[in-house]
Amino acid sequence: MSLQDQYNPGPQIAQCGGINLGTTDIEKSLWFFRDVLGMEEVERDGDVAYLRAYQELGHHSLVLTSQEENVVNSYSFRVKRAQDVELFAEELARQEIETVEVPAATEKGRGTAVRFLLPGGMHPFELYYDIDKPLAPEAIRSKLPSNSSRRRGLGVRRLDHFNIQTEPGTINEAESWVRETLGFKRREYAMLPENPTTVMASWMSVTPQVHDLAIVANRDELNGRLHHLAYNLENYADSLTAADVLQDLDVKIGVGPGKHGIGQAMYLYVFDPGSGHRVELYAGGYLVLDPDWEALKWEPVDFPEGMTWYGDPIDLKPGSNGRVTTGGAGLHRPTRVGA
Amino acid sequence: MSLQDQYNPGPQIAQCGGINLGTTDIEKSLWFFRDVLGMEEVERDGDVAYLRAYQELGHHSLVLTSQEENVVNSYSFRVKRAQDVELFAEELARQEIETVEVPAATEKGRGTAVRFLLPGGMHPFELYYDIDKPLAPEAIRSKLPSNSSRRRGLGVRRLDHFNIQTEPGTINEAESWVRETLGFKRREYAMLPENPTTVMASWMSVTPQVHDLAIVANRDELNGRLHHLAYNLENYADSLTAADVLQDLDVKIGVGPGKHGIGQAMYLYVFDPGSGHRVELYAGGYLVLDPDWEALKWEPVDFPEGMTWYGDPIDLKPGSNGRVTTGGAGLHRPTRVGA
Amino acid sequence: MSLQDQYNPGPQIAQCGGINLGTTDIEKSLWFFRDVLGMEEVERDGDVAYLRAYQELGHHSLVLTSQEENVVNSYSFRVKRAQDVELFAEELARQEIETVEVPAATEKGRGTAVRFLLPGGMHPFELYYDIDKPLAPEAIRSKLPSNSSRRRGLGVRRLDHFNIQTEPGTINEAESWVRETLGFKRREYAMLPENPTTVMASWMSVTPQVHDLAIVANRDELNGRLHHLAYNLENYADSLTAADVLQDLDVKIGVGPGKHGIGQAMYLYVFDPGSGHRVELYAGGYLVLDPDWEALKWEPVDFPEGMTWYGDPIDLKPGSNGRVTTGGAGLHRPTRVGA
Amino acid sequence: MSLQDQYNPGPQIAQCGGINLGTTDIEKSLWFFRDVLGMEEVERDGDVAYLRAYQELGHHSLVLTSQEENVVNSYSFRVKRAQDVELFAEELARQEIETVEVPAATEKGRGTAVRFLLPGGMHPFELYYDIDKPLAPEAIRSKLPSNSSRRRGLGVRRLDHFNIQTEPGTINEAESWVRETLGFKRREYAMLPENPTTVMASWMSVTPQVHDLAIVANRDELNGRLHHLAYNLENYADSLTAADVLQDLDVKIGVGPGKHGIGQAMYLYVFDPGSGHRVELYAGGYLVLDPDWEALKWEPVDFPEGMTWYGDPIDLKPGSNGRVTTGGAGLHRPTRVGA
Ligand SMILES: [Ca+2]
Ligand SMILES: [Fe+2]
Ligand SMILES: [Fe+2]
Ligand SMILES: [Fe+2]
Ligand SMILES: [Fe+2]
Missing domain, CATH: 3.10.180.10 (2,3-Dihydroxybiphenyl 1,2-Dioxygenase, domain 1)
Incomplete structure (x- = not known):
């Protein structure tokens, strides 16, 4: 034992x-x-x-x-x-x-x-908790036991994080609940400039990643929104190749590539042309290994560098595509179309 | 609460x-x-x-x-x-x-x-546990709060892991103790081909990194040895630049760059010219986020691909520089030269 | 012979x-x-x-x-x-x-x-024609005979091109003269939307690079202007590292990193803090090896993708820093301050 | 005119x-x-x-x-x-x-x-001289006029060079002829250690590339051999991705990735599994723009660094796969199998 x-x-x-x-x-x-x-x-x-x-x-x-x-x-x-x-x-x-x-x-x-x-x-x-771990078909199976299949396409390798939005009036409740009940830790955050006791954005994790989940105040007062899900790429170079290929395929790029100051990762936001959900291709970032990490607070004056340290700047102004979000199902799973 | x-x-x-x-x-x-x-x-x-x-x-x-x-x-x-x-x-x-x-x-x-x-x-x-967190001098301080100073030189960003060696006769004891008392988890491993009940190498971690600590059986029957310490680089591209610069500076490169199959990270082993200790410049790798991760066992036939998936192959044969290790102090800290 | x-x-x-x-x-x-x-x-x-x-x-x-x-x-x-x-x-x-x-x-x-x-x-x-080829001091000399010194700093490796501006009224004359007398070849170009017989921008070269010299119509009717000089980097990865370091050093970045559709190279425009001249850090691009290359014409509708295929978009609107240019000396070399 | x-x-x-x-x-x-x-x-x-x-x-x-x-x-x-x-x-x-x-x-x-x-x-x-320039089918056509199709697969973008071998007894004749009749310029070279008046290897070009054609003395006294043809990749990062994918596909990698000192490009040699011809995936390198470039001579003591500046070392010893070459047709084109 x-x-x-x-x-x-x-x-x-x-x-x-x-x-x-x-x-x-x-x-x-x-x-x-x-x-x-x-x-x-x-x-x-x-x-x-x-x-x-x-x-x-x-x-x-x-x-x-x-x-x-x-x-x-x-x-x-x-x-x-x-x-x-x-x-x-x-x-x-x-x-x-x-x-x-x-x-x-x-x-x-x-x-x-x-x-x-x-x-x-x-x-x-x-x-x-339980999930099967099926072997991939031989035609695409990797020789590496830590990979299920061989790297293909633009090479996304694993789900990385969710970025969700709540209305400003309830974000403090949501953010606290995630920390206190689910055990996430706040790693970096900013408060609303016009209301400094309300969370504007909080990056939280249960792992050493800077965030497994981010919660952001929706500026259009909407609740229950997805800003994006993120898949992880191996290197910044993969972000550039992805941008190149997606641009030539006319897949809509929201913004990027660019490097966040917050989290220090390379971002590239694109929209699934089938569903309109935004997907971030995400590479790099730092790991929080310090057990006494104190959440880093971003003041409004520094926030733009936190959003975009370098590269294509994130635009969150009204009317920009950065404001686009998608909604969610309710407590019950939706009935499937063909069911 | x-x-x-x-x-x-x-x-x-x-x-x-x-x-x-x-x-x-x-x-x-x-x-x-x-x-x-x-x-x-x-x-x-x-x-x-x-x-x-x-x-x-x-x-x-x-x-x-x-x-x-x-x-x-x-x-x-x-x-x-x-x-x-x-x-x-x-x-x-x-x-x-x-x-x-x-x-x-x-x-x-x-x-x-x-x-x-x-x-x-x-x-x-x-x-x-306790360690001070001093601000860097302004001349080198980063604007990013998650960095103490600005990226300089070859850009090592944090200590990554230790790779230590014990004699084969006691490796099982050491490896078990690290897991059972310190709480490390075995992520990937191999057993000695000539003695399949003895650990040859074990990559273990307390974080989602594949290893914070590796223990390897010393083939020359030495105990208490350091094979290398590793500092982390942001991207594979940094490994290539490091190799380029170190080669031109005549800093001795042991082996690399190359990519491990085990851990899927880029390695570059160099020797500190002052002390002879080996330092790995280490980039990338996968994270173990699955809570039910089963340690991956490498059979002898596959082990070479585990060591070197691609790139400069790691040579551990007698006489090769891969066999070089350095020793350690005993229970008491050594008296300093000038003390 | x-x-x-x-x-x-x-x-x-x-x-x-x-x-x-x-x-x-x-x-x-x-x-x-x-x-x-x-x-x-x-x-x-x-x-x-x-x-x-x-x-x-x-x-x-x-x-x-x-x-x-x-x-x-x-x-x-x-x-x-x-x-x-x-x-x-x-x-x-x-x-x-x-x-x-x-x-x-x-x-x-x-x-x-x-x-x-x-x-x-x-x-x-x-x-x-004549220029000395001095060896670099031993302290920084490269072991590679094709390099004068070792790679240092952000790693610019050679002068790449000039991007100059003339007033629209004389650009056709200037651009033709460069081709007819100096022997440059037009590789890619665009005409002024409001005046389709006047060159807006022309990328020309005497080497297989897409341009050794670009001439662009100055939208503020100025003549004899420098938009930027460019130094070459080895890889796109170097552009990202440069942006990272320059941002932390508070060196003013004009725009970038991003990839031009025209020339297919990664750009990063920064301003020399001593002189205000703009310097492009330039990586990659395609080579024109076809002897019968026909200059590629960019129509106004496509021009934005030609400027920025992906990444931080180049802004040339009035008032943007993309409009900043510096002037030139006249026919006679200026008298030096200390002379 | x-x-x-x-x-x-x-x-x-x-x-x-x-x-x-x-x-x-x-x-x-x-x-x-x-x-x-x-x-x-x-x-x-x-x-x-x-x-x-x-x-x-x-x-x-x-x-x-x-x-x-x-x-x-x-x-x-x-x-x-x-x-x-x-x-x-x-x-x-x-x-x-x-x-x-x-x-x-x-x-x-x-x-x-x-x-x-x-x-x-x-x-x-x-x-x-004459060659058609067909548009690619719309399904794969690039939006960039300088690309015929979109980047796909491992992203080879153009033929780069040939590396051919002759028997040592005739290499001086062949190398001179290429320079004197075809107008190639010698950029870097080495002489046989055992016979310093005989070319061992010569990298020659008609473009600013360090070589469009290399001629190397065959150590097994064979004539008319192909060592490899090379396709160009955009960045070193592409070489690493290629090695990763090819290794997982069990395509035989001869050697690489590594960086040549000669030419300063990243190499990755693989064998076409259909024909056995060796193909180099080649990225980077320097351009010779100096009109008075003097061919760089590599002495035997430095030659290993010229072959491999860093990375997987090129092995040309008897029995190594580096010795494998393929032959050529004679003066007349071969009759096709189905003709
Ligand atoms: Ca080796
Ligand atoms: Fe995100
Ligand atoms: Fe290691
Ligand atoms: Fe430029
Ligand atoms: Fe080659």
């Missing part, structure tokens, strides 16, 4: 595990994620496709669901231990947060999950 | 925090680490110099001590909470492992540490 | 050889070009400094002259054969273009040059 | 234009060049396929001919002017070198060529 086994760290989130995107044009979304970005289509179940990136061993990190609305059906987080799903469910009950049990195989390859709406955010969150 | 605060995860290691290298030519070592690699000389105390990389906020990750032998004076690990130093000390006592208390400021800027020899390895390990 | 020796190709320009920049703050300019960009200060002669990049074997490609105005004192082109200086001088006389003979060693290390004002442009051009 | 039009530079080679490779497994060769490296299959004519890279506007730079022997059917060079084909033919006649006229469309899309065996080398050379 190891020293650590004598202790109980309690329920914890391990990682940002997956996202289920509704898309009104699943074939175009598949072209984008599979053929262009290079993900593996692990399984197809009628109007639902399951994909993973080449460095993911689990069954999927992305579900594309053909449906009438381009909304996010779920944001899924994987917990650290099998028992944590139930432990979190109990805590949600204690807090009188309504939950729904998502039975195993509702998403193929995945175990039971507990589903609820983020307090203050209304985003449909799901917590799960 | 957050949910996690209701639990006690016990004493844990947070990160590979620092290394104290004895050097017989401190001026040449400073030229290498400070002027060529681009580290900051934070403080100089007679025959001891304290350095950090540009992305480290703590006082130092490297101590260069001018002394008569090019040995490692200590391998230091930072614990997660202030009380963990004492908790680990109690566990060491319980295991009847001899310890030495290293008073605060023995290394400038650092709090009290507990020192002991790795069971089975004989390497001098130190565990500490 | 080789087959080609039986023919006479006539006088030809070999390369864009050097530029002499007036600067009102030579120490700051030296800090920028030498200490930050990494150029070698080959020789200092009172208020004049001679610099070259690490891949240049000639005595200098950049002259910094301390003087009261931040103007370009000369744009120098090297001819292919010793006799071409005289042959071009004869042609200039035939065309009744006024010339000045610049005696050898007026710029240290350089032979006799013929100086004149570009017809239609008024830029002071000099043509020369 | 431009100034230069008043002169006649005589017949000149413009570029290394194309190569015709015999392959015993054309489907596998197509998989390699088209599907993996990313070339366009422009035209298929039974057992012959015509390919070009994404930055080539001409009809093809590579011809794959299905035949019984993996030999090079022709090395083709494009001349600068239409009349140069005939002028070179006259010079060959004057030198009593036997020639064959290759009628237009023998290679689809190409005009008449003159064919002969390199004196001293026996390699089948062809000189041509």
